[in-house]
Amino acid sequence: MSTTETPTTETQTTETQTTTAPVELKKGHVGQSIPRKEDKRLVEGQGIFFDDVRRHGMGYVHFVRSPHAHAKIVSIDVAAALALDGVHGTLTGDEVAIQTDPFFEMSTPPGNEIKDYALAVGKVRFMGEPVAAVCARTRELARDAAELVEVEYEPLDVLVDAREAVKNETIMHEDAGSNVVWSGVFDWGDWEAAKAEADRVVRIDELHFHRFSSTPLECSGALVEYERASGQWTLHCNHQMPGVGAIWMAPALRTGLDKLRFVTRDIGGGFGNKICLHPYYVTLCLLARKLNRPVNWTEWRTDQHTANAHGNERWFHDVEVAVKDDGTMLGFNVKALDDCGAFPRYEPLGCIIWAQVTAGCYGWRNIRVDFTQVCTNKSPVSPNRGYSRMQHLWLTERIIDIVGAELEIDPVEMRKRNYVKTEQMPYETPNGCVYDSGDYARCLDIALDLIGYDTVEERKAEAAARGKLLGLGIGSTLDSGTNNFGQSQLLNPELQFSGNNEAATVKLDIFGEVVVTLGTVPQGQGHETTASQVVADILGCSPDQVNVRQGHDTFFNSNAGFSGTYASQFAVTGLGAVKGAADLLRAEMIQLAAAVLQCDAEQIELADGFARVKDGPPEAALPFMALGAIVNANNAFLPPDFNPTLNHRFVYRPYFGMLDNEKKTGKLTLTYATQIHACLVEIDKETGVVEIVDYAAVDDCGVRIHPQIVEGQVHGATAHAIGAALFEEFVYDEDGQLLTSNFYDYHVPHALDVPALKTAAIESPSPFTPLGSKGMGEGGGGGIHCICSAIQDALLPAGRPLVYDSCNPYHRVWSMLQDPESTRANVEVISA
């Protein structure tokens, strides 16, 4: 463990209510909240989302979906649909089974024997699973025709509970012969020794992290064109990870990667929910080829909720925590049971991604996790903001608060005693991950300050006088970013993925315009703006002079295998690539200017849009336009051995080193942004309704390229967490019918549900990244942990119930108020 000191500087403490308008540009653009390049088109309604793209003769696709959660398909009859005037054609699972191969599965046997096709083949395994697709002249006709497709089903027993599925009494995937997708034990440090050393062992029978998703406002979809002559498909779409999407799709379609061109422009939110679109997109590719026409599919909201992508649900069983009497945590031992729904798709990666934050914010050294993932007859999952780490961090935060409650140690004291200290950074965790920088205790102090920690006792008394219960909550999380895909080999050593990469190009064009292309796929994160800031600082010009092309295009030549926007990494991988390409261009511009101005390269500086001789006469300066024109259009005088291109591509590749597949240790990710949340909630004893009365989030993501964008991400992640903690839950009945399939029943926060959020930031630069920045968009579910913590604290005077579920709508809180004992029966403290 190294004790290298990391500089930490507090740069801003702002209440959001007083956020100021963007400041005037200073010399360096990085670190300034400059106006976003994206905004003008978006506030004018001139953004281009996939459904805004039209093609001549385009047909509209509607999916025929299963009403059953688990059933054999006896027959499908499309004749009536085809007979309807205006219907272009249909596609069924039988055609899919002939024309495509099953998607690549990442698990080990038997999980990798699961057969996943674009449409259901032989049987359906979740409500809403597509069994056929219809393409017609209008959206309405496609829907009418889908109603005419007759499907005969033979219902089967349904699995909606992972705890039942793991028993394998009903099998969902006959090819695999088991509902278990993956299982394995992670054992770091020495759990048995920790247990022996402990003064107490706290045992928690069961905790449950519920099923929800971030439900981006724009649903999924694509316009797919097929070019018969070349066999190439172009997908105008909103896939947020096209590099990996193509790796799934091309082999299934029996074609080459370069035959799949993904084009994205504006995307209406993603949050991970637009990563697993390959089954739908393969169906569209087949239809476009079969019908010889462009096809559009725009998902309906109810379909998005029912059958696209939920977040992972996870149970934690037999949790044992080894603790000293003073609250020092020695370690924990847990059985995790993850529910990935009907098909694994991106899974079983969630069985390892959590391990990036194994220890959470804490210094415990002995951790044992017995992890199992199973299929159930529910919607498949997809990475969802905070993916897999959020579930695990919720566990660590619940442990801290439940153990604290049992030992009667103050929650602030519990955390501060166990936090990894800033002087320990970079800190190597028990599983070999390295926390790059941070100061958790300081972030907590700031958060507590913002919510008036000093007056909490008075406010509790004041609330009690009004018949309300007031509680303080804390959520401590790490937003791990820039993941090492090598961790997939800890699940399956046969997988050929490791490391990470991202590409960008930067060129100087003939009229002096700097043009940047990205491999990333922004969905609101402001990549055009932040990339222009980095390039402007390197080339010595204004961000206005830098044109960052909108969106992603496979044909930009700025793609790497892991291109996409996911896993909190743009500020590292995306901007690392941009910086690398801009550095190359800068060096060449200097070399060219020195050749033209006949001086040494060291004498040239790039500033104010010129390459000029430092302290030279005004005429010893070339505008960017002159450099661009020389290379592109007026190059006869350049010597034969000097061939500048002013067009550079750079692939940024973080260095991780090798993992130990046996011990399951190593650097699983590069950066760790900190999010410490604190809040006060007030609970109505009569109804169980929880009101957030004060809320603060403190972020530390190293160097902030654009503080306003960082703060916006904090707001958004917090709002998602508030929704998840209090309202949002995908609830299934025993027949596998989803009861919360649209925004009526699945309540996402509205403007009146989100309080005025207070934010602050400190900057602990990452020593491992090109700009000292860290990815930070996911937030680690800080708000969920924080609100669960606050509810438990508020309920202390009402029989001390313990919060055992991550979702606490009023009826669950009301139940805890009625029967606190039943939650306490879940926990046992064994003294040594």
Next chain:
Amino acid sequence: MSVEEPARSCSISVEVNGDVYDREVDARRLLVHFIRDDIDLTGTHIGCDTGNCGACTIHLDGVAVKSCMLLAVQADGAKIATVEGLAPIDGELSPLQQSFSAHHALQCGYCTPGMLMSASALLAQNPRPSEEEARTAIQGNICRCTGYVNIVEAIVSVGEGA
């Protein structure tokens, strides 16, 4: 007694952002699909199928309405304003649009047209809304990116500048 076959399509005349459109539309055509697909004003968005999200909010005869909750034929003879009509034609953004940008009240921008239409309807009625009034005015508009904090600020600060 035979039942008369209902009309399957109708002729409508609608003024949108000052331009008059005469169209024959399916009787069941949603107004939002008419706006997006028939007259190609794609700034108005669709985020749900239940009238909850507000991405399709427009002004119909000066009132903010969700255009997915109306049929196109119901708009016959009406004056409609969409997000494309918000900015004055000289290319400058309206104060509300500028405020949204200045306060980072948008990320992905998908809810933004609906938010702007709800907010501009509020400001037309109440030029200096309080924070609570601003929140109430946009409670029918879902945003999944911003947590509403900066949207509310953007609306309130336009009022302060009025």
